[in-house]
Amino acid sequence: MEQNNMNNVKSKADNNMNSQVFASCSFSSLGLHPTLCDQLKERLGFEVPTLVQAEAIPVVLSGRHVLVNAATGTGKTVAYLSPIIHHLQNSNPRIQRSDGTFALVLVPTHELCMQVYEILLKLLHRFHWIVPGYIMGGENRSKEKARLRKGISILVATPGRLLDHLKNTSSFLHTNLRWIIFDEADRILELGFGKDIEQILTVLGTKQDKSVSKENATSRTPEFQTQNLLLSATLNEKVNHLAKISLENPVMIGLDEKKIQQNVNDDHAVSVRSDVFDRLGEYSKGLSASTEEYKFPSQLVQRYIKVPCGSRLVVLLSILKHLFEREASQKIVVFFSTCDAVEFHYSLISKFHWPPISQSEVELRKMFLGCKTLRLHGNMNHEDRKTTFQTFKTEKSALLLSTDVSARGLDIPKVRCIIQYDSPGEATEYVHRVGRTARLGEKGDSLLFLQPVEIDYLKDLENHGVMLTEYPLLKLLESFPLYGLKRPVKKFVSVEMHPWVLSLQKALESFISIESTVRKLAMDAFWSWVRAYTAHRGELKQIFMVKKLHLGHVAKSFALKDQPSVVNKSFQKQIKKRKRDEKQKGHSKKRRLEISKSYALHR
Numbered sequence: 001m002e003q004n005n006m007n008n009v010k011s012k013a014d015n016n017m018n019s020q021v022f023a024s025c026s027f028s029s030l031g032l033h034p035t036l037c038d039q040l041k042e043r044l045g046f047e048v049p050t051l052v053q054a055e056a057i058p059v060v061l062s063g064r065h066v067l068v069n070a071a072t073g074t075g076k077t078v079a080y081l082s083p084i085i086h087h088l089q090n091s092n093p094r095i096q097r098s099d100g101t102f103a104l105v106l107v108p109t110h111e112l113c114m115q116v117y118e119i120l121l122k123l124l125h126r127f128h129w130i131v132p133g134y135i136m137g138g139e140n141r142s143k144e145k146a147r148l149r150k151g152i153s154i155l156v157a158t159p160g161r162l163l164d165h166l167k168n169t170s171s172f173l174h175t176n177l178r179w180i181i182f183d184e185a186d187r188i189l190e191l192g193f194g195k196d197i198e199q200i201l202t203v204l205g206t207k208q209d210k211s212v213s214k215e216n217a218t219s220r221t222p223e224f225q226t227q228n229l230l231l232s233a234t235l236n237e238k239v240n241h242l243a244k245i246s247l248e249n250p251v252m253i254g255l256d257e258k259k260i261q262q263n264v265n266d267d268h269a270v271s272v273r274s275d276v277f278d279r280l281g282e283y284s285k286g287l288s289a290s291t292e293e294y295k296f297p298s299q300l301v302q303r304y305i306k307v308p309c310g311s312r313l314v315v316l317l318s319i320l321k322h323l324f325e326r327e328a329s330q331k332i333v334v335f336f337s338t339c340d341a342v343e344f345h346y347s348l349i350s351k352f353h354w355p356p357i358s359q360s361e362v363e364l365r366k367m368f369l370g371c372k373t374l375r376l377h378g379n380m381n382h383e384d385r386k387t388t389f390q391t392f393k394t395e396k397s398a399l400l401l402s403t404d405v406s407a408r409g410l411d412i413p414k415v416r417c418i419i420q421y422d423s424p425g426e427a428t429e430y431v432h433r434v435g436r437t438a439r440l441g442e443k444g445d446s447l448l449f450l451q452p453v454e455i456d457y458l459k460d461l462e463n464h465g466v467m468l469t470e471y472p473l474l475k476l477l478e479s480f481p482l483y484g485l486k487r488p489v490k491k492f493v494s495v496e497m498h499p500w501v502l503s504l505q506k507a508l509e510s511f512i513s514i515e516s517t518v519r520k521l522a523m524d525a526f527w528s529w530v531r532a533y534t535a536h537r538g539e540l541k542q543i544f545m546v547k548k549l550h551l552g553h554v555a556k557s558f559a560l561k562d563q564p565s566v567v568n569k570s571f572q573k574q575i576k577k578r579k580r581d582e583k584q585k586g587h588s589k590k591r592r593l594e595i596s597k598s599y600a601l602h603r
């Protein structure tokens, strides 16, 4: 009886969740071609549209420019791809490869490029005359040229490589271009592609000139007009600017109309000029002090864990152990600030054995974490990145250690938990990292690591409407066996002094001292971690201050016993050398910009 009641409650909750995610209509009722609806069902398993799809598809089909601001994992990709495919397959006479490119999807990263391309492949299965393709940095240019020469109807591209081909590949035919889509627009801009995008729009002749009168601008024949779509899970001034230069009288989807109205009414002068971009601009301004708007899936449980610096590594490993022992089959992503940190933790987790047992039982020694572990970062070659991404997608249970290369737009099914071991910095980044879980109504947890000195970061998140609750760390530590050590009698023993923490830290340090390759990785990771810590921008600089840190404790978080001076010396040396080099080169502002762009790309 009790079980029945429980089941009823669960199914009500599931129904409730479904109605927050899915619409109560069908794909065909939105106007999509029946064969395309079949493909959505057969190839992707989509029975009904999500709310965002139900709202966006008819508008995109109508030919209007659109700005979509919706939470992560709500189905934006199909919301723009399906109307495009609908129109292209309907085209009479049939389109041909030799007609060149009709639709251009711009994405920020390689992984997202491949992801969109794979969805396209599935949706186009029965429309063999519509050819999908991709071009992206790091791939072989001549092969891409050859593919472009043959003709690609729907092209997915990263901005830099697209611009390259627009300038240098004369056989790239784009005179029939009808759609330009900016997927993950905020990320594209954050990575420093703003100028590339402006150039792309100029080369394609689709940059919106706001000096042209509105009447003239909207009276173009719809058939030959380029329809631009901009999708972003976060809104800010930069996205607003891109919207301004790329969209013409757009329909806005996902923006809170009441808020827009309120902001506009608050400023009478503004309400007189009710241009859609002024309204968007006012909307962005009214959002918060930092002009950002965030949307979270309601089922996402967001927590933070307060950990003293020197115990960070032990606590990370303990939490992972706890999570995988509680639920053996699950996927977890841990975010780090640098490629070196990913390499070090990957190597450590893949090799570290515990609990401590006698030498005679050596064959029984278990890995500390028995889960499949993968790594992903910008210094890996493309093939490895692709393989990791595919493996993590298909595994039922795995741990992915990653930099922010996987924070945006990547759709990995069934990720149960996101751990932000290194703080994300910008709140936008926080949103996108946690957006890898709790997708499309699924359950999801997120956990943010903060040191006591960084706790003000919570206020910054609060200013953006992100509220976190505290994770009960001491309770977790109490749950571990102590292998003969005495459990503390005092209830409120500190995290650092907890016997489990002390003994695991000791084991990690001894392990590192004999494993020279892992030790070398730890030293590199320490160095780059400190450098990344100093790179926080704006107001965050007051929260994440290197001088507030004890470098000896930082070293401990890389299982290094060394006094910081030993590790620090090489760090100081490198900093000095860099400064010297920079001086010699007459380090211009332009150069600094280039460096920060390439730094972002290599994360």
Ligand SMILES: Nc1ncnc2c1ncn2[C@@H]1O[C@H](COP(=O)(O)OP(=O)(O)OP(=O)(O)O)[C@@H](O)[C@H]1O
Residues within 6 Å of the ligand: 045, 046, 047, 048, 049, 050, 053, 071, 072, 073, 074, 075, 076, 077, 078, 233, 408, 409, 410, 411, 413, 435, 439, 440
């Ligand atoms: N109608 C649907 N029915 C079932 N599943 C769907 C439907 N639409 C999308 N999905 C699934 O939902 C997940 C999220 O979709 P998608 O990646 O397009 O979201 P998104 O809004 O672009 O996310 P992000 O902002 O993180 O890029 C994917 O796994 C996708 O396969």
